[in-house]
Amino acid sequence: MTSxxxxxxxxxxxRILEAATQLFREQGFDHARMEHIAELADVSVGTLYNYYENKGDILMATVNMEVTEVLDAGEAIVADPPLDVEEAVHRLVDQYYDHSLYYLSKEMWRAAMAISIQQPDTPLSKAYTELDQRLSAQMVRLIETLQARRLVRPSVSARAVGEVLFNNLNMMFIEFVKDEPQPLAVLKTRVAEQHGPIARLIALEKTALSTFVR
Structure with a gap:
């Protein structure tokens, strides 16, 4: 039981993270001030610094909150995916993308990515990298689940395919946040076009599936 x-x-x-993201969106990450975050979160400036040393730490903590929620939502899809490989992959990818701008703007994502590269040894930057690894592992588990349900060819390496799919969607997301005008719908369409052929290639053909089931 939580105390x-x-x-x-x-x-x-x-409260601190929600106040910070509001100010980052309204004023921009570079212009938001710690004292204003504290005021909006209804905590003292001293308390704020007890939790986070700087705005970069707050931003990375927000990324961690964002991705953790995405992972939690993705678990339901992995546990009970659609009975079509292409649809299942699209469902999980769309879940990732649909939540990606819930707390963070594109500018905030760019700043977070820069911090993770420039300060790779900080605890929050390490957590950022670990979350990417967990997202990749979740995609792998989706392919494993589909394979266990005899929807993916048994000869397919679920780990290799899952990692390829995640690496592609991650790289496309990086390009998306660099391109400020690009709408999310365009990103989702482009990634679906790229993932579709892979999903169809690894899927067990329906004729083979019916024979396999017998």
Missing amino acids: LRARKKADKER
Whole structure:
């Protein structure tokens, strides 16, 4: 059972992150000030610095919150995917993308990516890298689930295919956040066009599937 102290701490952290993302969107990451974040979150400036040393730490914590929620939502898809390989892959990818701008703007993603590259040894930057690895592993597990349900060819390496699919969607997302005018719908369409042939290639043909089931 979570203690009252832990719940209060989590609530305070959540208020700080939500206040920060609001100001980052309204004023831009570079122009937002720590004291204004504290004021909006209804905490003292000293308390804010007890939680986070700087705006970069707050931003990376927000990324961690974003991706953790995406992973949690993705678990439901992995556990019970559509019975079509292409649709299942699209469903998981769309879940990733649809949530990607919930807390963060493109500018905030660019700043977070820069921090993760420039300060790779900080705990929050390491957490950022670990979350990418967990997303990749989740895609691999989706392919494994489809394979266990005899929808993907048994000869296919689920790990290799899952990692290829994730690496592609991740690279396309990086290009997306660099291109400010590009709408999310265009990104999703382009990635679906690229993933579709792979999904169809690894899928067990329906005629083969019916023979296999017998």
